[in-house]
Amino acid sequence: MVAAGGLDIARFFLALAAILVAAKLLGELAERIGQPAVLGELVAGVLLGGSVLGVVPAEGVPAQMIHVLAELGVLLLLFEIGLETDLREMFRVGPASLAVAVVGVVVPFGLGYAYWMYAPHPAAGLGDLTTSAIFVGATLTATSVGITARVLSDLGRMATPEARIIIGAAVIDDVLGLVILSVVSGVAAGAAVTVLGVLRTLAVAVGFLVVAVLVGRFLVPRLFDVVVRMRVRYVLLTFAVAFALGLSSLASVAGSALIIGAFAAGIILSGTNQFDTIEREVHPLAAIFAPIFFVSVGASVDLRLLNPALPSSRGTLVVAGALVVIAIVGKVAAGWAAPWAPMRRLVVGVGMVPRGEVGLIFADIGRRSGVLPPDVFGAVLLMIMVTTFVAPPGLKAVFGRREESAG
Amino acid sequence: MVAAGGLDIARFFLALAAILVAAKLLGELAERIGQPAVLGELVAGVLLGGSVLGVVPAEGVPAQMIHVLAELGVLLLLFEIGLETDLREMFRVGPASLAVAVVGVVVPFGLGYAYWMYAPHPAAGLGDLTTSAIFVGATLTATSVGITARVLSDLGRMATPEARIIIGAAVIDDVLGLVILSVVSGVAAGAAVTVLGVLRTLAVAVGFLVVAVLVGRFLVPRLFDVVVRMRVRYVLLTFAVAFALGLSSLASVAGSALIIGAFAAGIILSGTNQFDTIEREVHPLAAIFAPIFFVSVGASVDLRLLNPALPSSRGTLVVAGALVVIAIVGKVAAGWAAPWAPMRRLVVGVGMVPRGEVGLIFADIGRRSGVLPPDVFGAVLLMIMVTTFVAPPGLKAVFGRREESAG
Numbered sequence: 001m002v003a004a005g006g007l008d009i010a011r012f013f014l015a016l017a018a019i020l021v022a023a024k025l026l027g028e029l030a031e032r033i034g035q036p037a038v039l040g041e042l043v044a045g046v047l048l049g050g051s052v053l054g055v056v057p058a059e060g061v062p063a064q065m066i067h068v069l070a071e072l073g074v075l076l077l078l079f080e081i082g083l084e085t086d087l088r089e090m091f092r093v094g095p096a097s098l099a100v101a102v103v104g105v106v107v108p109f110g111l112g113y114a115y116w117m118y119a120p121h122p123a124a125g126l127g128d129l130t131t132s133a134i135f136v137g138a139t140l141t142a143t144s145v146g147i148t149a150r151v152l153s154d155l156g157r158m159a160t161p162e163a164r165i166i167i168g169a170a171v172i173d174d175v176l177g178l179v180i181l182s183v184v185s186g187v188a189a190g191a192a193v194t195v196l197g198v199l200r201t202l203a204v205a206v207g208f209l210v211v212a213v214l215v216g217r218f219l220v221p222r223l224f225d226v227v228v229r230m231r232v233r234y235v236l237l238t239f240a241v242a243f244a245l246g247l248s249s250l251a252s253v254a255g256s257a258l259i260i261g262a263f264a265a266g267i268i269l270s271g272t273n274q275f276d277t278i279e280r281e282v283h284p285l286a287a288i289f290a291p292i293f294f295v296s297v298g299a300s301v302d303l304r305l306l307n308p309a310l311p312s313s314r315g316t317l318v319v320a321g322a323l324v325v326i327a328i329v330g331k332v333a334a335g336w337a338a339p340w341a342p343m344r345r346l347v348v349g350v351g352m353v354p355r356g357e358v359g360l361i362f363a364d365i366g367r368r369s370g371v372l373p374p375d376v377f378g379a380v381l382l383m384i385m386v387t388t389f390v391a392p393p394g395l396k397a398v399f400g401r402r403e404e405s406a407g
Numbered sequence: 408m409v410a411a412g413g414l415d416i417a418r419f420f421l422a423l424a425a426i427l428v429a430a431k432l433l434g435e436l437a438e439r440i441g442q443p444a445v446l447g448e449l450v451a452g453v454l455l456g457g458s459v460l461g462v463v464p465a466e467g468v469p470a471q472m473i474h475v476l477a478e479l480g481v482l483l484l485l486f487e488i489g490l491e492t493d494l495r496e497m498f499r500v501g502p503a504s505l506a507v508a509v510v511g512v513v514v515p516f517g518l519g520y521a522y523w524m525y526a527p528h529p530a531a532g533l534g535d536l537t538t539s540a541i542f543v544g545a546t547l548t549a550t551s552v553g554i555t556a557r558v559l560s561d562l563g564r565m566a567t568p569e570a571r572i573i574i575g576a577a578v579i580d581d582v583l584g585l586v587i588l589s590v591v592s593g594v595a596a597g598a599a600v601t602v603l604g605v606l607r608t609l610a611v612a613v614g615f616l617v618v619a620v621l622v623g624r625f626l627v628p629r630l631f632d633v634v635v636r637m638r639v640r641y642v643l644l645t646f647a648v649a650f651a652l653g654l655s656s657l658a659s660v661a662g663s664a665l666i667i668g669a670f671a672a673g674i675i676l677s678g679t680n681q682f683d684t685i686e687r688e689v690h691p692l693a694a695i696f697a698p699i700f701f702v703s704v705g706a707s708v709d710l711r712l713l714n715p716a717l718p719s720s721r722g723t724l725v726v727a728g729a730l731v732v733i734a735i736v737g738k739v740a741a742g743w744a745a746p747w748a749p750m751r752r753l754v755v756g757v758g759m760v761p762r763g764e765v766g767l768i769f770a771d772i773g774r775r776s777g778v779l780p781p782d783v784f785g786a787v788l789l790m791i792m793v794t795t796f797v798a799p800p801g802l803k804a805v806f807g808r809r810e811e812s813a814g
Binding site: 009010011012013014016017018020021023024027028031032037061064065067068071072075230231232233234235237238239241242243245246248249250252253258281282283284285287288291 | 416417418419420421423424425427428430431434435438439444468471472474475478479482637638639640641642644645646648649650652653655656657659660665688689690691692694695698
């Protein structure tokens with residue numbers, strides 16, 4: 001009650017209520033016009049964001065609170081997806097996922113780097129051209145596993161081989177993204193980047209996932225057979241959520257990403273005997289918090305960047321247009337990366353298109369270190385926005401065509 | 408991932424995981440030794456708090472985050488209790504609740520005021536004696552509806568007439584507490600307190616509750632009959648939680664308290680046709696967040712205040728002892744306030760004993776304005792702690808005796 005250390009709780013809760021209601025109303029509208037609900041939640045974010053209504057807090061402690069609740073939302077979402085993941089099926093599609101991920105990182109990075117080095121473009125960074133080209137390339141690499149997973153789930157396609165390959169590739173993307181992040185951070189700080197350092201980052205990120213799942217699948221089911229004998233209310237759910245939070249933190253400390261820890265926690269708990277209860281009780285939690293993530297992604301969109309009447313935004317729009325083409329072409333090409341796998345290649349390619357959190361992090365490091373000037377930063381933001389907004393209807397369209405294709 | 412504006416999310420999520428696990432483990436231990444689980448959660452808070460392990464963040468943005476999640480927890484708890492409340496039954500016990508609340512506010516206030524004015528005690532405030540006596544009296548008035556409701560729920564006694572009278576009286580207590588708060592804040596600021604001003608505060612607080620429930624019970628069921636026709640997932644739950652958040656904010660803006668708004672939201676939604684679904688889906692949410700509130704109450708306990716070996720704490724302990732006696736006698740006496748009502752008077756009296764949030768707010772205003780010196784503030788904290796920790800086993804003991812008494 002009243003204010004607590006500068007934070008007006010009543011006002012914050014009112015903003016939260018508005019976020020939840022707007023997410024559901026626009027999600028419903030999206031579904032009624034045949035689109036995935038997540039598209040409506042993103043649009044709700046744009047409307048509630050600083051460009052239009054300014055309901056989503058943009059700075060200070062309330063903004064940090066929304067950020068934490070959004071992270072909790074994407075964490076619960078990945079945890080839920082992990083719970084629904086059949087580990088055996090994932091291993092079966094593993095090589096295809098790996099090929100899709102690697103091609104989907106290398107091609108957009110290469111095209112982005114080449115565009116910045118050799119094509120004419122209006123803006124130049126503060127540092128040398130090579131450094132800013134590396135940054136531009138890096139922002140094009142990582143698929144947003146959160147967006148893609150929600151679209152697949154909205155379309156009711158989570159159990160298809162394409163969905164498994166996409167989710168697997170998006171998770172591998174995040175691991176590769178961490179490696180690129182360490183390189184890019186080093187470049188921004190002016191440090192020498194060694195092959196050994198890159199390999200160490202890769203080993204830590206991959207090692208964490210493998211060790212966590214192997215050890216966890218052995219130990220955790222035994223732990224939960226004890227937990228289930230406790231009498232206090234909702235003890236399974238509480239331990240499951242605490243496990244997801246704890247493994248996410250551990251992943252982050254070990255140099256991996258929070259959401260990879262949450263995904264691993266879900267995969268581990270899918271091997272427990274109490275799996276059904278946990279999954280049923282996690283659903284309402286994820287349903288409340290995940291939309292906060294998508295609304296806050298939408299709220300970060302600055303609509304002024306889209307106005308061609310403003311002279312300042314014309315150059316940005318040109319660069320953004322080029323980046324969008326590279327972003328889409330690069331990831332769609334990745335759909336053809338695994339010629340042996342029986343899958344609809346266009347579906348996989350389109351499914352990899354949305355960029356999100358990781359691209360935003362790269363862009364933000366570049367902006368703060370001065371490597372990316374404001375207009376290039378704006379162009380990267382636009383590219384991330386467009387790929388995010390294009391993917392839900394795109395995936396719906398290609399999945400909707402119902403062709404039975406094996407390449 | 409990484410840090411966002413000074414907040415280390417990984418570290419925060421780890422603390423959250425520790426809070427959830429400790430709450431359930433000590434809650435289980437409490438149940439095994441025949442006590443309500445909430446007692447274990449409070450003890451978990453003491454262990455995780457600054458006095459022992461220091462796991463619960465005590466300052467800065469992480470502490471504010473925990474505070475917001477704790478408020479969300481007590482809000483969801485009161486919402487859940489409102490959902491389970493039979494409004495007709497509440498009206499039936501209304502006069503008894505009102506009598507219990509008024510006596511339970513007047514007697515402890517009068518005794519506390521008289522003790523401070525006329526009995527010898529070691530400490531004196533900065534202001535005049537009357538002002539500090541008003542503050543000491545005020546901190547003794549408001550029952551913690553959160554603690555009491557959880558104990559009753561842990562004991563499986565929520566459906567008894569005593570529980571209804573206690574919950575009703577505790578909610579009225581909070582309304583009276585708001586009136587006292589406005590008086591006390593005025594006294595602290597040196598403003599003149601007028602009868603008209605006090606009556607206005609009372610009218611706003613009562614008026615909000617009455618208007619919200621009357622209007623809400625008419626309009627909201629019609630709204631939810633439309634909401635239920637929407638297709639997006641968990642739309643009922645999301646609208647219900649948003650309604651609780653929104654009405655809580657509105658209550659706070661209208662000069663009432665967040666938790667009164669949440670309770671009113673629950674009562675209103677208990678009149679919808681979709682009530683069963685909402686209640687079933689709210690349970691897991693409240694189960695995850697409510698323990699954060701109880702752990703953070705426990706974490707605010709400073710164990711050094713309890714050490715009689717420290718000379719500085721001896722005077723505090725003497726004053727605290729006197730306040731505890733007044734706090735318990737005053738509320739137990741309230742059990743006999745409604746001689747016409749068929750209820751077990753000792754159960755109602757003991758159920759009103761725990762003090763909490765509102766008492767802490769009064770004490771904090773007194774400390775910050777200099778009216779209560781640190782040792783008296785410490786004594787008030789001790790009184791709140793002891794009444795909170797005494798109530799769960801006390802209520803269990805008197806409810807456990809199973810005597811059929813009607814006074």
